[in-house]
Amino acid sequence: ITDCLGCGYCNIGCKYGRKISMLDEVLPKAQADYGADRFRILSEAEVVHLGTSNGKVNEIVVNIRGKRKLVIKDPKTVVVSAGAVASSWLLMRSGIGKNLPVGKGLCFNMGSPLYGWFGEPINAYEGLQIAHYLDIKGKDGFVYETWFNPPLAQALTMPGWLDTHFKNMQRYNEMVAVGVLVGTESNAYIDRALLINGPDVVYKPSKRDLDRLLEAFQILGGVLFEAGAKEVFAATRKYHSYTPINGNAYAQMAAPNDLAHLADLVHSDDDLLLGTGHPQGGNAIGSRPDGPGASVVDEHFKVYGYDNLYVCDASVHPTATTVNPQLTVMTLAHYAAQFIE
Incomplete structure (x- = not known):
């Protein structure tokens, strides 16, 4: 990326036009290479x-x-x-x-973030976003990506309600967030929307995909603890945080394996903040x-x-x-x- 300013807005659009995007790179290059008369926009x-x-x-x-x-x-x-x-x-x-x-047969990369609090400034919002990934050998079906946003956008996914959410946002610069992406089953489809003359995507995550996500969370929690995180938490409806040591956390755990407790909090897609990206199929x-x-x-x-x-x-x-x-x-x-x- 030429002349990147490191503003950290990659996920929500680069206002400085430095990304290799369709608008800034691909379409102008196509017209330059083949002529605007042959390639009309x-x-x-x-x-x-x-x-x-x-x-x-x-x-x-x-x-x-x-x-x-x-x-x-x-x-x-x-x-x-x-x-x-x-x-x-x-x-x-x-x-x-x-x-x-x-x-028919639509699928996605279904995702949800796991947060880690380190108790010291991390400033994960600075610089290039989604610049690193982790693929666990022998574990198919999911991948990890670094992921962070400016405060307002990050607040939309920050775990916790009311005072808990506020306290977590106060620790914004001491946190990291890692997105877990799961390649879903092809069980979604397009239908006519009820209120507008447009498409509606009908989708409900399968049990297999939710189980994969929870397994990925457990592994990732261990990775964050090994990296020095003092606390980890997911965006579950029932807020719960985990820490490997005694500290100022809303819940305690004796060992990283206790992240299996997430399975008690998540029984359906209503129990966890989920997003779908990269729609495919149809x-x-x-x-x-x-x-x-x-x-x-x-x-x-x-x-x-x-x-x-x-x-x-x-x-x-x-x-x-x-x-x-x-x-x-x-x-x-x-x-x-x-x-x-």
């Missing part, structure tokens, strides 16, 4: 419908800034790359793939459009039953990657380019 434009006839997309309806409509007739090739939710929703609202599992890639393991796009990223319609984004993932899928999506795009005509 329509800002604030939403594709709201794909018209089809005889197995081809023959019309693209675009809503520009909510004020005017642009209709593109008889496109040679259409590549849908709007992400797991929006790509699935566009196909669904256009009536494409009615006999395909469009919008238009899974595969070798068959029907039967067990049915997919939406074939091995050439073409939607089954259509001659000129392709999908290439995270929605083609059949399962969750567990880690940030950005490089995976870019690799898929590079691979798919040879098949798109």
Whole structure:
């Protein structure tokens, strides 16, 4: 990253334009390399419908800034790359793939933070965020990432209620937070939202995924204690903190294994602060459009039953990657380019 200022706002957007983002890097470079005439960008434009006839997309309806409509007739090739939710929703609202599992089999990287208090200034908010990760050998299905935010954003996830939350925020600069990411099962799906004309993601974490998260917490708690943490706590509905020694904590523990007590606090997704990131799936890639393991796009990223319609984004993932899928999506795009005509 060129000329990074170390402001620590990475997670919520760099106001200084130093990230290698689509806005600051990828799109400008694409126009510079191939020319603005060949690579046109329509800002604030939403594709709201794909018209089809005889197995081809023959019309693209675009809503520009909510004020005017642009209709593109008889496109040679259409590549849908709007992400797991929006790509699935566009196909669904256009009536494409009615006999395909469009919008089904979504998965995520489900996450929740574990906090550690060290009793001395750490200033975890400074500098690059999510700059380190830990993958435990022999433990599949989850990964750890360093994670911290400016005070207001961090307060949204800080464990505790009322006075306890206030006291914990007073120790903000003496804490670290590590995000636990679990690659979920593909049990979510897209449906029409009740109150708005848009998509709704229907999802409930499975027992397997919650169990993995709790196992990851127990291991991570031991890691934080070994690093010198005086107290660790998760964002559970029933607040409980753990410390390996006698000290000013809201609960005591005799050994790190007592973090297994978290299983008594978490019985469902209502008992723990959970977030989902990196949505994937909905238009899974595969070798068959029907039967067990049915997919939406074939091995050439073409939607089954259509001659000129392709999908290439995270929605083609059949399962969750567990880690940030950005490089995976870019690799898929590079691979798919040879098949798109």
